[in-house]
Amino acid sequence: MSASSTADVPYVAKTKVGRFTNFVDERVGGSGILREFGRKVFPDHWSFMFGEVALYSFVILLLSGTFLTFFFDPSMAETHYQGSYTPLYNVEMSVAYNSSLNISFDVRGGLFMRQVHHWSALLFVASLSVHMLRVFFTGAFRKPREMNWVVGGVLLILAMAAGFTGYSLPDDLLSGNGLRIIDGVIKSIPVIGTYISFFLFGGEFPGTAIIGRLYVLHILLVPAIILLMIVIHLFMVVVHKHTQYPGPGRNDGNVVGYPLGPVYAAKAGGFFFIVFGVIALMAAAFTINPIWNYGPYDPSPVSAGTQPDWYIGFVDGALRLMPGVVNDFHFEYIVFGHTLTLNVLLPALVPAGILFTVLFTYPWIERWITKDDREHHVLDRPRNAPTRTAIGVAGFTWYCVMWAAAGSDLIATHFHVALNDVTYWLRALFFLGPILAFIVTKRVALALQRKDREIALHGRETGRIVRLPHGEFIEVHAPLDEYKRYRLVGFESLAPLPAVPNEHGVVTRSEKRRAALSKWFFEDRVAPASPAELEAAHAHGHHEAIEAGADQKSLTH
Amino acid sequence: MGNHSDGSPNPSGAVATAGQEEVEKFQDPGLPPHRLRLADTDPKAAKRAERQVAILFGISVIGTVVFLIAYFAIDLGNDSSIATIRTQNLLLGLGTAFAMLGIGTGIVHWAKALMPDHEVSEERHAIRTEDDRKAAVRIVDDIIEETGIKRRPLIRNSLIGALLLAPLPALAVFGDLGPRPDRKLAHTMWAPQDGKLKRLTRDPDGTPIKASDVTIGSAFHVIPEGLNELHEGKLNEKAKAVVLLMRLNPESLNPSPGRENWGYNGIVAYSKICTHVGCPVALYEQQTHHLLCPCHQSTFDLTQECKVIFGPASRPLPQLPIAVDAEGYLVATSDFKEPVGPSYWERDEHERLINS
Numbered sequence: 001m002s003a004s005s006t007a008d009v010p011y012v013a014k015t016k017v018g019r020f021t022n023f024v025d026e027r028v029g030g031s032g033i034l035r036e037f038g039r040k041v042f043p044d045h046w047s048f049m050f051g052e053v054a055l056y057s058f059v060i061l062l063l064s065g066t067f068l069t070f071f072f073d074p075s076m077a078e079t080h081y082q083g084s085y086t087p088l089y090n091v092e093m094s095v096a097y098n099s100s101l102n103i104s105f106d107v108r109g110g111l112f113m114r115q116v117h118h119w120s121a122l123l124f125v126a127s128l129s130v131h132m133l134r135v136f137f138t139g140a141f142r143k144p145r146e147m148n149w150v151v152g153g154v155l156l157i158l159a160m161a162a163g164f165t166g167y168s169l170p171d172d173l174l175s176g177n178g179l180r181i182i183d184g185v186i187k188s189i190p191v192i193g194t195y196i197s198f199f200l201f202g203g204e205f206p207g208t209a210i211i212g213r214l215y216v217l218h219i220l221l222v223p224a225i226i227l228l229m230i231v232i233h234l235f236m237v238v239v240h241k242h243t244q245y246p247g248p249g250r251n252d253g254n255v256v257g258y259p260l261g262p263v264y265a266a267k268a269g270g271f272f273f274i275v276f277g278v279i280a281l282m283a284a285a286f287t288i289n290p291i292w293n294y295g296p297y298d299p300s301p302v303s304a305g306t307q308p309d310w311y312i313g314f315v316d317g318a319l320r321l322m323p324g325v326v327n328d329f330h331f332e333y334i335v336f337g338h339t340l341t342l343n344v345l346l347p348a349l350v351p352a353g354i355l356f357t358v359l360f361t362y363p364w365i366e367r368w369i370t371k372d373d374r375e376h377h378v379l380d381r382p383r384n385a386p387t388r389t390a391i392g393v394a395g396f397t398w399y400c401v402m403w404a405a406a407g408s409d410l411i412a413t414h415f416h417v418a419l420n421d422v423t424y425w426l427r428a429l430f431f432l433g434p435i436l437a438f439i440v441t442k443r444v445a446l447a448l449q450r451k452d453r454e455i456a457l458h459g460r461e462t463g464r465i466v467r468l469p470h471g472e473f474i475e476v477h478a479p480l481d482e483y484k485r486y487r488l489v490g491f492e493s494l495a496p497l498p499a500v501p502n503e504h505g506v507v508t509r510s511e512k513r514r515a516a517l518s519k520w521f522f523e524d525r526v527a528p529a530s531p532a533e534l535e536a537a538h539a540h541g542h543h544e545a546i547e548a549g550a551d552q553k554s555l556t557h
Numbered sequence: 558m559g560n561h562s563d564g565s566p567n568p569s570g571a572v573a574t575a576g577q578e579e580v581e582k583f584q585d586p587g588l589p590p591h592r593l594r595l596a597d598t599d600p601k602a603a604k605r606a607e608r609q610v611a612i613l614f615g616i617s618v619i620g621t622v623v624f625l626i627a628y629f630a631i632d633l634g635n636d637s638s639i640a641t642i643r644t645q646n647l648l649l650g651l652g653t654a655f656a657m658l659g660i661g662t663g664i665v666h667w668a669k670a671l672m673p674d675h676e677v678s679e680e681r682h683a684i685r686t687e688d689d690r691k692a693a694v695r696i697v698d699d700i701i702e703e704t705g706i707k708r709r710p711l712i713r714n715s716l717i718g719a720l721l722l723a724p725l726p727a728l729a730v731f732g733d734l735g736p737r738p739d740r741k742l743a744h745t746m747w748a749p750q751d752g753k754l755k756r757l758t759r760d761p762d763g764t765p766i767k768a769s770d771v772t773i774g775s776a777f778h779v780i781p782e783g784l785n786e787l788h789e790g791k792l793n794e795k796a797k798a799v800v801l802l803m804r805l806n807p808e809s810l811n812p813s814p815g816r817e818n819w820g821y822n823g824i825v826a827y828s829k830i831c832t833h834v835g836c837p838v839a840l841y842e843q844q845t846h847h848l849l850c851p852c853h854q855s856t857f858d859l860t861q862e863c864k865v866i867f868g869p870a871s872r873p874l875p876q877l878p879i880a881v882d883a884e885g886y887l888v889a890t891s892d893f894k895e896p897v898g899p900s901y902w903e904r905d906e907h908e909r910l911i912n913s
Binding site: 109188189195198200205251252254259285341486 | 790903
């Protein structure tokens with residue numbers, strides 16, 4: 001683009017690279033894309049990295065998974081192991097298990113790839129979950145990002161599906177028992193349960209079809225949908241631009257951060273290699289899923305202390321917590337000559353159902369309560385939305401209680417307590433835990449808000465005690481500069497919104513309900529410090545400020 | 558702090574609406590002034606950072622070399638031991654880790670120390686403009702108008718009908734994913750074949766068990782005679798037929814009416830498949846006579862006909878009626894009198910069928 005070029009003189013590239021890029025540009029219009037994205041601004045914060053970790057571990061999953069498909073054979077035909085792992089020599093097993101052993105022992109780097117694949121799968125679900133927690137606690141799901149939050153929830157479910165289908169593929173004893181549990185849960189479904197089970201397994205459990213079917217789901221269908229969802233997710237991120245944490249110079253009308261090229265691209269691109277490196281390090285040093293120790297699947301044996309992969313744990317834990325019989329009351333009924341087995345059906349469906357329903361609808365619930373239809377691009381600090389934070393921690397605690405229950409036997413053996421007691425305690429915590437967590441979190445958030453106010457108005461504590469001429473001891477407080485202060489006061493504190501009559505002058509029942517919830521949401525609140533309050537505080541602590549100022553001077557040589 | 562504290566919650570009445578009524582607020586002071594890094598002002602520090610980045614990239618090269626050496630120098634022959642494989646795995650992993658971490662940390666260090674770290678502010682644009690909205694509404698209206706779908710309800714309704722039915726073949730085509738369940742879950746291999754009672758044999762080798770081999774306090778994992786000879790559906794049959802055999806002092810057993818002769822001399826056999834979700838109930842506590850499922854900790858009391866005493870199972874383990882044949886081997890006198898394993902919708906129906 002030299003100054004002399006005009007509209008009717010076509011641009012001629014002078015270098016080789018220039019000619020090549022111009023060739024491409026004239027055919028696909030890359031300049032426009034580059035102009036839009038080359039310097040696009042991305043805010044920077046460590047908590048924004050979880051989503052990146054999820055994305056990168058998915059890429060690593062695709063890479064390592066492709067390698068594994070070259071060697072894995074999903075057949076359930078019987079064979080006798082002839083590979084180099086002697087303890088299992090000549091043992092009867094399925095071809096799938098046989099090929100998993102061969103990948104581990106007879107393909108160079110095969111064990112490493114299996115370990116990389118399994119570790120990145122665990123990390124994928126974990127980082128996705130933590131990313132969603134970050135989004136929830138900072139209120140990033142608010143308008144205009146509600147739909148992207150839903151896409152994230154779908155991705156979480158898909159990630160669990162991908163994990164479980166892959167976990168079952170080696171056809172080892174541990175994963176086979178996992179499948180058997182799934183089969184038991186499916187059979188408990190009223191009316192169609194038995195049929196679904198027979199359709200899924202191609203007949204009776206375990207049959208000879210399930211591994212091949214899970215394989216197709218695992219390497220084709222589920223990853224394809226995940227990829228599609230990731231594309232939609234990132235597309236929306238571009239449309240919305242990234243959220244940013246509150247602070248001086250940041251508001252809902254702008255986005256402050258580093259330009260994509262070079263700084264952000266370098267950091268994000270470099271981070272991919274770091275994630276890969278950390279996964280490789282884990283795969284190198286920590287054994288995961290040593291299938292050769294479990295042996296081939298056989299419906300008779302089972303090892304004590306069986307555990308699913310971590311992300312299935314909460315469902316398994318719920319299954320463990322549910323009592324089958326209380327005194328003489330059985331949770332299995334005969335209804336019109338049919339068996340209804342609530343001791344399996346309830347824990348398998350209800351907690352997960354509640355968690356995901358609340359997860360998917362929460363943005364709309366909060367929007368309805370607050371009547372807040374504005375766009376939000378500046379995040380909330382969790383403490384500045386105490387009730388939301390408390391709801392989140394309550395849900396998280398509920399999840400964790402169920403998750404801990406999946407390890408109830410290991411808790412009992414490691415801490416030398418009775419297994420039954422562990423279960424009784426966890427049953428109680430299943431109901432009380434979320435309530436306690438809600439109360440404690442809300443109080444902690446409010447206390448942190450008060451601390452912020454305190455610091456905004458009176459400065460930070462310097463830890464220096466000074467004796468005044470009349471004998472009084474005071475601690476010197478150093479005032480904040482205006483940027484640091486703005487971090488503490490620059491938020492919006494919503495108050496309860498009373499019920500408003502509609503256009504017919506009627507206060508509807510749902511409006512009353514909304515007002516009650518709004519009151520519950522916002523009645524305990526700490527307003528941000530105002531300039532007038534700061535003024536008053538200065539008048540009160542004038543001498544302190546001067547002391548602290550002098551103090552600072554003496555410290556800086 | 559003490560006397561400074563005045564940050565108590567505002568009474569909710571104090572602010573009428575949700576923060577919209579503006580109390581005087583602090584003004585946004587704008588972006589804080591940019592602070593220069595050492596490498597921005599001191600050429601020596603910049604040079605040092607440059608060298609550090611290069612060293613990190615160099616570490617990556619070493620990692621790649623380590624990987625290649627480990628891949629080609631360690632041979633997984635037919636006699637490779639698990640120790641060799643672990644060593645190779647460790648070296649391949651460390652090589653990859655250093656190769657990746659070297660590049661990653663190098664680039665990030667480069668970005669943080671040497672690339673400009675000025676934060677930039679960019680305006681957000683409206684996600685949609687009012688002009689676009691109006692134009693879009695007009696386009697949609699025009700499209701609908703041109704199809705005439707509002708004016709021709711016959712077309713609309715018949716299309717809806719056709720679309721509703723069209724997915725049915727897509728569902729029906731999956732009908733052959735599996736056979737229908739019929740009564741397969743109601744029966745196991747234990748049913749006598751051609752009048753011949755099935756012997757109880759050891760899992761997994763299939764040798765028959767003599768009643769005299771079963772001492773008090775012992776427990777056997779049992780499969781039916783002939784299971785190992787099956788070629789088709791061996792695991793399917795095993796998944797239903799596995800049994801636990803135990804011998805107790807006959808006084809500690811309390812058989813209910815009709816089940817007195819289901820055991821022999823204190824020897825009893827129970828299905829090993831948990832009635833909860835089907836894990837093998839593999840743990841036998843000899844002292845307490847409890848059976849425990851390691852998956853979800855359902856606990857069954859052998860002295861009370863395997864009644865559930867703890868955990869999520871709701872039904873006792875089914876008992877297999879056994880006796881002794883002429884040669885002193887344990888045999889099953891019939892199949893289980895109820896379906897084994899986890900409950901399912903047709904279970905009660907099947908149980909009535911078995912007992913009729």
